[in-house]
Amino acid sequence: MKIGVVGLGLIGGSLALSLRDRHEVTGYDVDEAARRAAASDGIRIVATLVDLLPADAVIIATPIAAVVPTMERLSAKSDGAVLLDTGSLKRGVSRYAARAPADSRIVGGHPMAGSTSAGFSAADAKLFHERPFLLVPTERSDDRAMAIAGTVVRDAGALVTVCSADVHDRAMARLTAAPLAAAAALSVAAAQIGDLVSVAGPGFRDSTRLAETPTELAIELLFGNAENARAAITSVIEALDQLRTSLDREDRDYVRSFLEAARSVRKELS
Amino acid sequence: MKIGVVGLGLIGGSLALSLRDRHEVTGYDVDEAARRAAASDGIRIVATLVDLLPADAVIIATPIAAVVPTMERLSAKSDGAVLLDTGSLKRGVSRYAARAPADSRIVGGHPMAGSTSAGFSAADAKLFHERPFLLVPTERSDDRAMAIAGTVVRDAGALVTVCSADVHDRAMARLTAAPLAAAAALSVAAAQIGDLVSVAGPGFRDSTRLAETPTELAIELLFGNAENARAAITSVIEALDQLRTSLDREDRDYVRSFLEAARSVRKELS
Numbered sequence: 001m002k003i004g005v006v007g008l009g010l011i012g013g014s015l016a017l018s019l020r021d022r023h024e025v026t027g028y029d030v031d032e033a034a035r036r037a038a039a040s041d042g043i044r045i046v047a048t049l050v051d052l053l054p055a056d057a058v059i060i061a062t063p064i065a066a067v068v069p070t071m072e073r074l075s076a077k078s079d080g081a082v083l084l085d086t087g088s089l090k091r092g093v094s095r096y097a098a099r100a101p102a103d104s105r106i107v108g109g110h111p112m113a114g115s116t117s118a119g120f121s122a123a124d125a126k127l128f129h130e131r132p133f134l135l136v137p138t139e140r141s142d143d144r145a146m147a148i149a150g151t152v153v154r155d156a157g158a159l160v161t162v163c164s165a166d167v168h169d170r171a172m173a174r175l176t177a178a179p180l181a182a183a184a185a186l187s188v189a190a191a192q193i194g195d196l197v198s199v200a201g202p203g204f205r206d207s208t209r210l211a212e213t214p215t216e217l218a219i220e221l222l223f224g225n226a227e228n229a230r231a232a233i234t235s236v237i238e239a240l241d242q243l244r245t246s247l248d249r250e251d252r253d254y255v256r257s258f259l260e261a262a263r264s265v266r267k268e269l270s
Numbered sequence: 271m272k273i274g275v276v277g278l279g280l281i282g283g284s285l286a287l288s289l290r291d292r293h294e295v296t297g298y299d300v301d302e303a304a305r306r307a308a309a310s311d312g313i314r315i316v317a318t319l320v321d322l323l324p325a326d327a328v329i330i331a332t333p334i335a336a337v338v339p340t341m342e343r344l345s346a347k348s349d350g351a352v353l354l355d356t357g358s359l360k361r362g363v364s365r366y367a368a369r370a371p372a373d374s375r376i377v378g379g380h381p382m383a384g385s386t387s388a389g390f391s392a393a394d395a396k397l398f399h400e401r402p403f404l405l406v407p408t409e410r411s412d413d414r415a416m417a418i419a420g421t422v423v424r425d426a427g428a429l430v431t432v433c434s435a436d437v438h439d440r441a442m443a444r445l446t447a448a449p450l451a452a453a454a455a456l457s458v459a460a461a462q463i464g465d466l467v468s469v470a471g472p473g474f475r476d477s478t479r480l481a482e483t484p485t486e487l488a489i490e491l492l493f494g495n496a497e498n499a500r501a502a503i504t505s506v507i508e509a510l511d512q513l514r515t516s517l518d519r520e521d522r523d524y525v526r527s528f529l530e531a532a533r534s535v536r537k538e539l540s
Contacts, residue, residue: 159467
């Protein structure tokens, strides 16, 4: 297939590298340095966004705020090309699709892979290997669109999971926004012990690692999905309150069953 | 010095291995298999607990429930030997010391190192290398006791931090009990998304890793330090509630300063 990639950072760059052996891949980035880095690694670069068309699929791996504007620029001329984004929230793309040209093809995507590094220099053809990659059908996703998006994902080495935009955004609030909030809350609560925080062992380090999320990304994860994030944080508060109450009434049996329920969730992680 | 070690599991075994080059180390464990494993690794084993005496120091690295009973058996005959335990809570030892024979020497210890493996087979002479090792003076800790305990810790490769039993147990509630509670609460809250929990990325995995703590150890960390654990969980709930409230009022500035406060705590980790 002919596949365009917009945004040659960690995600877009890794997709381009993982797909180029089986497909005709072209890339574009608004940043000249990113274009040069990708070109020096053998990615064919085009001069403007719309030069990625015609194509079977265009992957939109820009920062999340640029996804819908990029789709708007492409969709009028896309001539059946599947527009597949990679943002971590899906309601925005889903809403855009509802008002996009009737003949456009739009599928939401979210690869569950990443790295603390950013930019094309961190890109890795194996980044998605056997990692989940969520696909979210929109009002502009016909069978052909889903089939092409599925091929892109599988040829990148990832595993397809399909769900709706609402289910996706609700799940992400539990899997990313709530853990981020808990990591920050644990850190702030630990500040009250002063210097002794420096003796923390690996458990505390793991539990608070997400507090290192770049601030603007963290704010986007919380405010970009505010209603779901609020519900997820409320669930965590309620669960902590149950533990606290059972400490108060010395109810070891309740705590034991609570811990066993938690452990069974951990067992479901792939 | 002559140093005895009771309890030849991960911690006691690692201390014995790390100290034997510089000191005359003897070991004892109630479990015959543990005694044999240590003997086959060249640790000199004695037949009964009190055969560890006379000594300059006896390290008590038993499960936490056995620490005070072991001290009771040793202290009448200890003849000045420093009894140093390695349990993760310090109030029990501190209280015992207050009623121990007047001529006994007792220091609380807590190495901030560990592993998910257990037993002498997991012991490692480098386990404590440059890790913090908290020392807690008791009513039976004179200068000589603290000096000997300090030498043991430094010769095991660890870094001494001294604090009171109260400060220690309060700090541990923030560094271990609260993260454990948060990990369990995040897992339980995530169960509400059903199968999608299986797509969780590394952030969720790190945040919930402590939910894998063996259940009986987790219950001991919570109920053995219930008052401090309760206060720590309350602090985390309050911090989460502040985040939730600022989401409701769309106060990005507050969230930004909250996240920056959290990040500055992470920076203090050694």
